[in-house]
Amino acid sequence: MVTFHLDGKACESRPGLNLLQACLEAGANLPYFCWHPELGSVGACRQCAVRQFSSPEDQTGRVVMACMMPVTEGTRISISDPEAAELRESVVEWMMINHPHDCPVCEEGGECHLQDMTVMTGHHTRRYRFTKRTHRNQDLGPFVKHEMNRCIACYRCVRFYRDYAGGKDLAAFGSHDSVYFGRAEDGTLENAFSGNLVEICPTGVFTDKPFSEVYTRKWDMRGAPSVCVHCAVGCNIIVNSRQETVRRVLNRYNGEVNRYMLCDRGRFGYGFVNAPSRIRTPLLRVDGQHVSVSEQDAMAAFARFVGDGKIFGIASSRASLESSFSLRELVGEEQFSTGETQQAQNCMDLARTLLQSHPGHIPTLHNMESADAVLVLGEDVCATAPRLGLALRQSVRQASFHAADEANVPRWLDEAVRTLGTDCPSALYILTPAPTDLDEIALESSRAAPDTIARIGFAVAHLIDPTAPAVPDLSTSDTGLAQRIATLLGTAERPLVISGMQYGSPALMQAAANIAAALARTKPQAGLSLSLPDCNSMGLAMIGGVPLEAVIDKAVAGEISTLVIMENDLARHLDPVSLSELMNAVPNVVVIDHTASSCSERADLVLPAAAFTECVGTLVNQEGRAQRFFPAVVATPPVRPAWRWMTAIAPHCAEQKPRQDLVNWEHEDDIMAAMGRGIPALAGAVNAAPGSSYRFHSGKIRNETSRMSGRTVIRSHVSVRDQPPPPSPETPFRNSMEGTYGPDLPGALIPYFRAPAWNSVQSLTRFQQEIAGPLRGGDGGVRLLRDHSPSQPGITEDVTTVYHYGADIPPPFLPRNGEILLLPETRLFGSEELSMHSPPVVARSSPAVLRLPETDVRPDRIELRIQDVSYLLPVQSMPGLAHGVAVYPAHMTIPAFAFPRLVPLNAIKPDHTDGGAS
Amino acid sequence: MNSLSERPLTAMIDLAGPPPDCAAYGNAGGWQGTRKALKTLTPDEVISMVTRSRLRGRGGAGFPTGLKWSTVPKDPASKRRKYLVANADEMEPGTFKDRILMEGNPLQLVEGMLLAGYAIQASHGIIFLRGEYFLAHQRLQHAIDEARHLGWLGENILGTGFSFDIDLHSSGGRYICGEATALLTALEGSRAVPRGKLPPSQISGLWGAPSVVNNVETLCNISHIVTHGPEWFDGLGTGADSGTKLYGVSGRVCRPGFWELPMGTPLRDLIEVHAGGMKSGYALRALLPGGASTPFVDAADIDIPMDYDSIKKVGGRLGTGMAILLDDRTCPVGMLRNLEHFFAQESCGWCTPCRDGLPWVERLLDALEDGTGTEDDIEQLMRHARILGSPGRTFCAHAPGAMAPLASGLALFRDDFTAHLTGHGCPLHHAA
Numbered sequence A: 001m002v003t004f005h006l007d008g009k010a011c012e013s014r015p016g017l018n019l020l021q022a023c024l025e026a027g028a029n030l031p032y033f034c035w036h037p038e039l040g041s042v043g044a045c046r047q048c049a050v051r052q053f054s055s056p057e058d059q060t061g062r063v064v065m066a067c068m069m070p071v072t073e074g075t076r077i078s079i080s081d082p083e084a085a086e087l088r089e090s091v092v093e094w095m096m097i098n099h100p101h102d103c104p105v106c107e108e109g110g111e112c113h114l115q116d117m118t119v120m121t122g123h124h125t126r127r128y129r130f131t132k133r134t135h136r137n138q139d140l141g142p143f144v145k146h147e148m149n150r151c152i153a154c155y156r157c158v159r160f161y162r163d164y165a166g167g168k169d170l171a172a173f174g175s176h177d178s179v180y181f182g183r184a185e186d187g188t189l190e191n192a193f194s195g196n197l198v199e200i201c202p203t204g205v206f207t208d209k210p211f212s213e214v215y216t217r218k219w220d221m222r223g224a225p226s227v228c229v230h231c232a233v234g235c236n237i238i239v240n241s242r243q244e245t246v247r248r249v250l251n252r253y254n255g256e257v258n259r260y261m262l263c264d265r266g267r268f269g270y271g272f273v274n275a276p277s278r279i280r281t282p283l284l285r286v287d288g289q290h291v292s293v294s295e296q297d298a299m300a301a302f303a304r305f306v307g308d309g310k311i312f313g314i315a316s317s318r319a320s321l322e323s324s325f326s327l328r329e330l331v332g333e334e335q336f337s338t339g340e341t342q343q344a345q346n347c348m349d350l351a352r353t354l355l356q357s358h359p360g361h362i363p364t365l366h367n368m369e370s371a372d373a374v375l376v377l378g379e380d381v382c383a384t385a386p387r388l389g390l391a392l393r394q395s396v397r398q399a400s401f402h403a404a405d406e407a408n409v410p411r412w413l414d415e416a417v418r419t420l421g422t423d424c425p426s427a428l429y430i431l432t433p434a435p436t437d438l439d440e441i442a443l444e445s446s447r448a449a450p451d452t453i454a455r456i457g458f459a460v461a462h463l464i465d466p467t468a469p470a471v472p473d474l475s476t477s478d479t480g481l482a483q484r485i486a487t488l489l490g491t492a493e494r495p496l497v498i499s500g501m502q503y504g505s506p507a508l509m510q511a512a513a514n515i516a517a518a519l520a521r522t523k524p525q526a527g528l529s530l531s532l533p534d535c536n537s538m539g540l541a542m543i544g545g546v547p548l549e550a551v552i553d554k555a556v557a558g559e560i561s562t563l564v565i566m567e568n569d570l571a572r573h574l575d576p577v578s579l580s581e582l583m584n585a586v587p588n589v590v591v592i593d594h595t596a597s598s599c600s601e602r603a604d605l606v607l608p609a610a611a612f613t614e615c616v617g618t619l620v621n622q623e624g625r626a627q628r629f630f631p632a633v634v635a636t637p638p639v640r641p642a643w644r645w646m647t648a649i650a651p652h653c654a655e656q657k658p659r660q661d662l663v664n665w666e667h668e669d670d671i672m673a674a675m676g677r678g679i680p681a682l683a684g685a686v687n688a689a690p691g692s693s694y695r696f697h698s699g700k701i702r703n704e705t706s707r708m709s710g711r712t713v714i715r716s717h718v719s720v721r722d723q724p725p726p727p728s729p730e731t732p733f734r735n736s737m738e739g740t741y742g743p744d745l746p747g748a749l750i751p752y753f754r755a756p757a758w759n760s761v762q763s764l765t766r767f768q769q770e771i772a773g774p775l776r777g778g779d780g781g782v783r784l785l786r787d788h789s790p791s792q793p794g795i796t797e798d799v800t801t802v803y804h805y806g807a808d809i810p811p812p813f814l815p816r817n818g819e820i821l822l823l824p825e826t827r828l829f830g831s832e833e834l835s836m837h838s839p840p841v842v843a844r845s846s847p848a849v850l851r852l853p854e855t856d857v858r859p860d861r862i863e864l865r866i867q868d869v870s871y872l873l874p875v876q877s878m879p880g881l882a883h884g885v886a887v888y889p890a891h892m893t894i895p896a897f898a899f900p901r902l903v904p905l906n907a908i909k910p911d912h913t914d915g916g917a918s
Numbered sequence B: 001m002n003s004l005s006e007r008p009l010t011a012m013i014d015l016a017g018p019p020p021d022c023a024a025y026g027n028a029g030g031w032q033g034t035r036k037a038l039k040t041l042t043p044d045e046v047i048s049m050v051t052r053s054r055l056r057g058r059g060g061a062g063f064p065t066g067l068k069w070s071t072v073p074k075d076p077a078s079k080r081r082k083y084l085v086a087n088a089d090e091m092e093p094g095t096f097k098d099r100i101l102m103e104g105n106p107l108q109l110v111e112g113m114l115l116a117g118y119a120i121q122a123s124h125g126i127i128f129l130r131g132e133y134f135l136a137h138q139r140l141q142h143a144i145d146e147a148r149h150l151g152w153l154g155e156n157i158l159g160t161g162f163s164f165d166i167d168l169h170s171s172g173g174r175y176i177c178g179e180a181t182a183l184l185t186a187l188e189g190s191r192a193v194p195r196g197k198l199p200p201s202q203i204s205g206l207w208g209a210p211s212v213v214n215n216v217e218t219l220c221n222i223s224h225i226v227t228h229g230p231e232w233f234d235g236l237g238t239g240a241d242s243g244t245k246l247y248g249v250s251g252r253v254c255r256p257g258f259w260e261l262p263m264g265t266p267l268r269d270l271i272e273v274h275a276g277g278m279k280s281g282y283a284l285r286a287l288l289p290g291g292a293s294t295p296f297v298d299a300a301d302i303d304i305p306m307d308y309d310s311i312k313k314v315g316g317r318l319g320t321g322m323a324i325l326l327d328d329r330t331c332p333v334g335m336l337r338n339l340e341h342f343f344a345q346e347s348c349g350w351c352t353p354c355r356d357g358l359p360w361v362e363r364l365l366d367a368l369e370d371g372t373g374t375e376d377d378i379e380q381l382m383r384h385a386r387i388l389g390s391p392g393r394t395f396c397a398h399a400p401g402a403m404a405p406l407a408s409g410l411a412l413f414r415d416d417f418t419a420h421l422t423g424h425g426c427p428l429h430h431a432a
Helices: A019-025 A082-097 A113-121 A156-164 A194-200 A209-213 A264-274 A295-308 A321-331 A342-357 A365-369 A386-395 A398-406 A414-420 A437-441 A450-464 A476-490 A506-520 A537-543 A548-556 A576-585 A642-652 A659-663 A668-678 A680-688 A761-767 A839-844 B022-027 B032-040 B043-053 B065-070 B097-104 B106-120 B134-149 B180-187 B216-220 B222-228 B230-236 B267-274 B332-346 B352-370 B375-389 B398-412 B414-422 B427-431
Strands: A002-006 A009-013 A049-053 A062-065 A076-078 A144-146 A171-173 A180-182 A206-208 A222-227 A236-242 A245-251 A283-286 A289-292 A311-314 A373-377 A428-432 A444-447 A495-500 A527-531 A562-566 A588-593 A605-608 A617-620 A625-629 A819-824 A850-853 A861-866 A869-878 A885-888 A901-908 B083-088 B124-129 B165-170 B211-215 B244-250 B257-262 B284-288 B322-327
Touching: A002 A019, A009 A019, A019 A049, A049 A082, A062 A082, A082 A113, A082 B352, A082 B375, A113 A761, A144 A194, A144 A209, A156 A171, A156 A194, A156 A386, A156 A414, A194 A206, A194 A245, A194 A264, A206 A209, A209 A245, A209 A839, A222 A625, A236 A264, A245 A264, A264 A386, A264 A839, A283 A295, A295 A588, A295 A605, A295 A642, A311 A321, A311 A548, A321 A537, A321 A562, A321 A617, A321 A642, A321 A659, A321 A668, A321 A680, A342 A506, A342 A527, A342 A537, A365 A386, A365 A527, A373 A386, A373 A450, A373 A476, A373 A506, A386 A437, A386 A495, A398 A414, A428 A437, A428 A450, A428 A476, A444 A476, A450 A476, A450 A506, A476 A495, A476 A506, A495 A506, A506 A527, A537 A617, A537 A680, A548 A576, A617 A680, A625 A680, A642 A659, A668 A680, A850 A861, B022 B106, B022 B134, B032 B106, B032 B222, B043 B065, B043 B106, B043 B222, B043 B230, B065 B106, B065 B211, B083 B106, B083 B180, B083 B216, B097 B106, B097 B134, B097 B216, B097 B244, B106 B124, B106 B134, B106 B165, B106 B211, B106 B216, B106 B222, B124 B134, B124 B180, B134 B165, B180 B211, B211 B216, B216 B222, B222 B230, B244 B267, B257 B267, B267 B284, B267 B322, B332 B352, B332 B398, B332 B414, B352 B375, B352 B398, B352 B414, B375 B398, B375 B414, B398 B414, B414 B427
Parallel strands: A002 A076, A311 A562, A373 A428, A373 A495, A428 A444, A495 A527, A562 A588, A588 A605, A819 A885, A850 A869, B083 B124, B083 B211, B124 B165, B244 B322
Antiparallel strands: A002 A009, A049 A062, A049 A076, A144 A206, A171 A180, A222 A236, A236 A245, A283 A289, A283 A605, A617 A625, A819 A901, A850 A885, A861 A869, A861 A901, B244 B257, B284 B322
């Protein structure tokens, strides 16, 4: 630590920070615009002026920009210096020259950094008396609204969009006092992280378009700490609601996971909770038609169904631990299915086993950003785990940071670091069947079929550790590639190997684990990361259960009379033939879900479940981190959390075990306790967040702001009585503006960010132990998988234990005549189930096309035969796709089928005009 | 002394005809420096000569050239990419010295770059040329092509193993490209926005490689320094600074133009001897000594020598050494309005005070000229001149440059400003 003097007061600071960070960490109010903890300093806005003195004797000093100067031992600065203060006020005055006075109708109002900074500088009276410059706004697509007149030209948007996120279609145009931040022409922002502009922009230029449709002020919304449900990364989010409807999703900082950014699927995918496809009442099949029935009737029907006791439950990788575990308790371990196919379950189990036995490091997303060599082995992380892809974009900057360190340039001096790093090579290798968005920043990207990639991976592991199995008959070019990769990873300090389930290939994940384990022999920081498909895939793997194939066998054998399918559209897992087989073999099908699906449509009884915005639940992300979401709205009966349906059903299942416990559950806490006893691997999950009995400063935490307006009048058209806040016995929150709140809140329980004088998301600095570091109340979540790297305290296990390398090396893939290896093309928008009920995400998805390698002239359509069903698919060539391979967006037109598989292709003549499945 | 040694920069320049080709250039004394340096001097010896010559940057800032070169990493050109960039983006209002040098004797620049490239061990030179300089472009390109054809550029020059070549880049426009770091950013294909001061371009410049950016006139001196020695060059100046300087005068004088004269020639000589004095009926009120971004010097102070340090004593700045004269029948407020319009328009838009402060200044001056000005407008002008003119308030020197004439003008011509208020507009317009 160094001591610096701020207006005569001695303050402690970490060495190497810039003065702005040091002042903010010291609790001072120093206004700024262009600096962002994740983007560094560029000195553009000139807002953070302070006076710096060269010595205790120096009375003159000079005005400097705090963000551009490093803090060193003995640094003496003054914020209150009149000239510095005058400059800060002038800067806001200049920004205000062209800024419209539209705060009352601006959607940023009340959470606007510009408003806060204006107040902070003391600027209040307009002296500029000439006309304002105006701009034309653009239509930027379904996610982001554009109001350029509000722009203060801090350049944050383009620095985030282009430099940080790799976007191409947003730029600064024009010059002098008419700089324009937008696209070359109207059109949808193409980058997968465009929604972050809403939070990056310090004022109202970029605002949340879907939120605009249901707009309400920040201070009028309830906030719930939550976890994104649209992939397995587990980004932390805040869900905002008013009048018991969800209004928007914001980023919730977690220093180890998503930090400052979300992907657009995560930010805009929540729309399914408000969609017409929501199931809001119990539905009973009467004469072949679903009719809405009361809870009592639904329970009575259920009791009839389970009369003979042959009940079976199917859980889901998108349901919470609480829901899945309660279903398992209801039906018993033997009658419980994961809801996954054997193949998917094998992959999930393998991923869990490989991570658990990995002798090195299981990196967090934040760790991945500082990996100094990365190998992506057969996974398009930009589509399956988008936020992880953004982390990898930062990892390729490690060499330039190193160059900056050598040149004594602080890492936060953004432009200098980027200039110094112009020639710094990337240390990212990508081996995938199809091109990915990260190829442009890779040192080398190579295309091959999954089996071939796995073979190269096994070969890399063998090159690093000769005791790892060797690959016979590897081609010369693949051997060369493996050698280059092995050299790169072998010379890194913090190498990282990434694979996943996208292509359904256990060999790929095993090969990745072999490499990571081989590296870990000499580098304890060697990381392994495996991407899983859904928000609770890892949690489900930890709970366990039988695969769907076993359910079908039992059903066909007549051993199931009632099948309870919870939060799972089986049509996404089973091909139509198998699904029909299952449905026809079971007399009574009960579906518990929040969203209608082809599966719920075939059910005899449908029970409405709460969505993640309406209940408490715990998810385990792909790194094994258990994290809890809390309700932003109160579920309207009969909608209730799936587990509450289990407790309601339990008394009707007279014959079966271990109901008694289930019947007595009152709170989510009770489930977590029971789960800890029943599944030791998940015992730690109880600590994902403090339980319902937690009190902050002796009180329950308010999840509405102290400025909430309208509580007493919002229902005055119904009743003039003051309504008590809806009770929330299951959480440590009060659904009210009364309650406790503060910057020391546990990270898992922060409902919104706000601090005195800081009303925007920039108030986050007040909640962090150090800027861009952990939250003061601790980053949320608890890791359930052991990490063997020495950076994790408390782990004493002997890491020299012999590692058992996987040796199941597949034969090389050879392209065949008339057949093609069909692989899933996972899409950011289109592949994930729930977000495809969200209108803006649907608007961003594009039609499904079968993509084939770029070869000769192709017909417009190709006939694809899968299990005697023929599909006519539009065709496009995809430059760079591996030979002999085709990709198709999973789940978009063809219901589930097992990827990968070899399928015969019949070219259809161009004059054949029938579309879709036939 | 022959004319070459008295007026080394312009001795070969005859604007009536085409510039000398390689042969003519050589016959008149060209290429001597190259032969001497490449065959008998080490790169450090060349830097040492330039340091001892006390040559200072002719673009306006006056930074010692030898010192700038000596901070470049010493690795040989074969080991490390480095760049030598000629700043030929001559956009300073009233300034046209580099154009004369490039149109009149392009090979002098080529040779200067070659020697500078040898000194810093760069193998790649780039001329960043003002977009409007069509003739200079044509002549430079021809000179580069011819020099390359004859082996003065390219691989293994004079069989010494040293290789150096030059690319000519014509600017897309914008005054800010003349700022050395914005020039580099523009060359990289990005928006022409200045870069931070650290690390300096000599360490991390064009595409992150060590780069030296020198003004055209600076580079044109190099071959003469190498040929005739630093002591000879030092002796050319009459005052504190060494060498000769291309001076110029524009405004209502009898013979506006440019002259190569010893560094330190008094302003009075420039105006009264070389430019032939003021036109009949006009008296000198003040002048901008070195382009639009230098402060006004009062007519009473014109006995000052035009060198880097002397001119500062009367509040001026040498700048490019190309003076713009204000006479007694031209409105100083109108002149400032014209200047500030230029500076406001040419702000790159990167930092707030410059981007949004300069247009405000422009509109205040508009209002004064149009007769709608107020007392407060003058207050606001003074406030802007004070804040924007102070060091460190803006990202680069553009706004301080823009405030130089305004701040000095507000002090010198305060009565004219007041007259614009009381007379509801420009008194000279009313009189006309």
